[in-house]
Amino acid sequence: MSDKLTLPAQQGSSTASAETLLKVEGLTKHFPIYGGFPIKRRVGAVQAVDDVDLTVGAGESVGLVGESGCGKSTTGRLITRLLEPTAGKIEYAGQDISHASRRQLASVRSEIQMIFQDPYSSLNPRQTVGTIIKSPMEVNGINPAGGRDKRVRELLELVGLNPEHFNRFPHEFSGGQRQRIGVARALALNPKLIVADEPVSALDVSIQAQVVNLLQKVQQELGIAFLFIAHDLAVVRHFSKRVAVMYLGRVVEVGDRDSIYARPRHPYTHALLSAVPEVSMVDEPEERERIRLAGDVPSPIMPPSGCRFRTRCWKAQDKCASEVPPLVRIDGNRDGHLTACHFPEEPTIAAREEDIVLDPALAALEGPDKG
Amino acid sequence: MSTLTKTEGETAPTGPESFLSVSDLRVRFSTEDGIVKAVDGLSFDVARGRTLGIVGESGSGKSVTNLTVLGLHNPKNTTVEGEIVLDGKELVTATEKEMEKLRGNKVAMIFQDPLTALSPYYTVGRQIAEPFMKHTGASKKEARARAIEMLTKVGIPQPKSRVDDYPHQFSGGMRQRAMIAMALVCDPDLLIADEPTTALDVTVQAQILDLLKDLQQEFGSAIVFITHDLGVISEMADDLLVMYAGRAVERGSTAEVLRRPRHPYTWGLLSSMPRLGGSIDQALTPIPGTPPSLLNPPSGCPFHPRCAFTGEVPGDRCSTERPPLGEGRAAACHLTAEQKQTFFIDKIQPRLR
Numbered sequence: 001m002s003d004k005l006t007l008p009a010q011q012g013s014s015t016a017s018a019e020t021l022l023k024v025e026g027l028t029k030h031f032p033i034y035g036g037f038p039i040k041r042r043v044g045a046v047q048a049v050d051d052v053d054l055t056v057g058a059g060e061s062v063g064l065v066g067e068s069g070c071g072k073s074t075t076g077r078l079i080t081r082l083l084e085p086t087a088g089k090i091e092y093a094g095q096d097i098s099h100a101s102r103r104q105l106a107s108v109r110s111e112i113q114m115i116f117q118d119p120y121s122s123l124n125p126r127q128t129v130g131t132i133i134k135s136p137m138e139v140n141g142i143n144p145a146g147g148r149d150k151r152v153r154e155l156l157e158l159v160g161l162n163p164e165h166f167n168r169f170p171h172e173f174s175g176g177q178r179q180r181i182g183v184a185r186a187l188a189l190n191p192k193l194i195v196a197d198e199p200v201s202a203l204d205v206s207i208q209a210q211v212v213n214l215l216q217k218v219q220q221e222l223g224i225a226f227l228f229i230a231h232d233l234a235v236v237r238h239f240s241k242r243v244a245v246m247y248l249g250r251v252v253e254v255g256d257r258d259s260i261y262a263r264p265r266h267p268y269t270h271a272l273l274s275a276v277p278e279v280s281m282v283d284e285p286e287e288r289e290r291i292r293l294a295g296d297v298p299s300p301i302m303p304p305s306g307c308r309f310r311t312r313c314w315k316a317q318d319k320c321a322s323e324v325p326p327l328v329r330i331d332g333n334r335d336g337h338l339t340a341c342h343f344p345e346e347p348t349i350a351a352r353e354e355d356i357v358l359d360p361a362l363a364a365l366e367g368p369d370k371g
Numbered sequence: 372m373s374t375l376t377k378t379e380g381e382t383a384p385t386g387p388e389s390f391l392s393v394s395d396l397r398v399r400f401s402t403e404d405g406i407v408k409a410v411d412g413l414s415f416d417v418a419r420g421r422t423l424g425i426v427g428e429s430g431s432g433k434s435v436t437n438l439t440v441l442g443l444h445n446p447k448n449t450t451v452e453g454e455i456v457l458d459g460k461e462l463v464t465a466t467e468k469e470m471e472k473l474r475g476n477k478v479a480m481i482f483q484d485p486l487t488a489l490s491p492y493y494t495v496g497r498q499i500a501e502p503f504m505k506h507t508g509a510s511k512k513e514a515r516a517r518a519i520e521m522l523t524k525v526g527i528p529q530p531k532s533r534v535d536d537y538p539h540q541f542s543g544g545m546r547q548r549a550m551i552a553m554a555l556v557c558d559p560d561l562l563i564a565d566e567p568t569t570a571l572d573v574t575v576q577a578q579i580l581d582l583l584k585d586l587q588q589e590f591g592s593a594i595v596f597i598t599h600d601l602g603v604i605s606e607m608a609d610d611l612l613v614m615y616a617g618r619a620v621e622r623g624s625t626a627e628v629l630r631r632p633r634h635p636y637t638w639g640l641l642s643s644m645p646r647l648g649g650s651i652d653q654a655l656t657p658i659p660g661t662p663p664s665l666l667n668p669p670s671g672c673p674f675h676p677r678c679a680f681t682g683e684v685p686g687d688r689c690s691t692e693r694p695p696l697g698e699g700r701a702a703a704c705h706l707t708a709e710q711k712q713t714f715f716i717d718k719i720q721p722r723l724r
Binding site for chain 1: 639
């Protein structure tokens, strides 16, 4: 069902100077569903990720946004090869790792690290902080100059924790501090790429900024490439130079930060941006467009044919049901800004003459006079 | 064991228009580790048809306050002091029977997680109909018709058949809609919404928030809206109460508090939060440290260990003397009004670009 019209070379073109570190092509992951009695057989599949193309340059920060169930976390887990892809290719530093064995992956694993969402369940409660941060070095047989313990203390200091807390257990730390431990662990092996899966969404607002700033410092000072997976558009905008928007297993739009946030073309990106509640701190805030979709995201077990967003799109036509829109650069887009849509929107987020309200309850309550 | 004691302290004006009036509320839990002062001297008022937003981080006491209003706290280990007056009726001393008459009738609540707040055993329709039957004495048939009417109102497709569905057959957004229908079925005068959209996706959240706003216009109920998300508050609330460590630190109209904040904690919240319209080059300014434990809250102003402006207050007032929260538009801080204004304009506002 995939026409390969995408030219991955275009994706990196906006950051042509940076060499490509990670290249993902046609990445697909279907989780089988088994059912039936007495013999269980495959009755379907959750099409979590379908035909995703993505590139991450060396030292580049790429954001991956989307709502729950859009496959962004699965994509992250496929890239770190915690999951085996159903189809597609993952190329890391020129090496195809899409189906590499444990042994082949050994050298790559130390270069791709992950930071997890929940700092409470991603740290072993029975191990001290020192042991937690040390274990990646032990597993990979790395002996830094001055010993592993010294390196652990350096890392603790780097992430803003007291090196004397070496022998403490995770429960003695707050959520934000635990996330710092997770960052220190990810940094222990001097990785080239860090996949951060919702690293701040479990934290309080005042603590979030601490961790975002830490990640930004790490990214800029150590030149580590980041794949920043999050549902919070404002955090992703703050952190990532390039952003990919996912919907129901597919990348619908990708481009540099400004293109996505100020000149989006895909209707879903428009809807997503307009749905973010924004603090109005000035007396006369700029009017933003108002789009209210109807219903929820469809099930990835039976995704809509053609464009997956068509069931909630206000521009959908017959073509959208029959043809999968390719992720390409469309007229009016800047270099590297790719959109998968047959009928793209105007590249602006300013208020429209008429709000788009698809939700039946809202439309009924607001009546014809309010649009 | 609820005890009522008259304590001095700031009391909010109980005007005739204020529908819910909480004054000097103190809620304490006794736990194995000691006494948790979850709410400490909180006062606020909500008028009919208005929305009060309560914003604060986890553990700031915002949810406890509203569970107490509904009398949903565990009486075995909770002490409640102060006054909660709903439409002229005192609630702290009210009996369980009296509270039962109020809940779901005059006051309704929307919870954060609709999957745990709805019973998996009963159909959605039955759960919506139950409070209606209890409070209005309607027959099963009438209640069912009412449930269908409410489901239509909140935008559930095919309400006539979905009324017999179980909660697990609904998606997250639809469950939250069903919960709103349940809360509004008796046409309550006060609706307490405790993080009603936190578990939802952003596009669904926008639908639900707008739905709540539109329904409020139709029903004219007062809403107490609890959230940690300043963006959501900015769109929903008329008035705003910022809570920290079980106390209100700033109060005022939403526009005033967000555009001309006066408390260092509010400054900290605003400048630590990335915004879609903000400048990308402007680094976030986090609030140092972590929220305090309510087992042993800091003396004086609870925010002083994290505050960057304690040096501006003469002596050690910040750590010894608790700043009072005045009436109306106010911030509980020892800085002078002039200082608050100049610091905000000179040091904080440039960070919010």
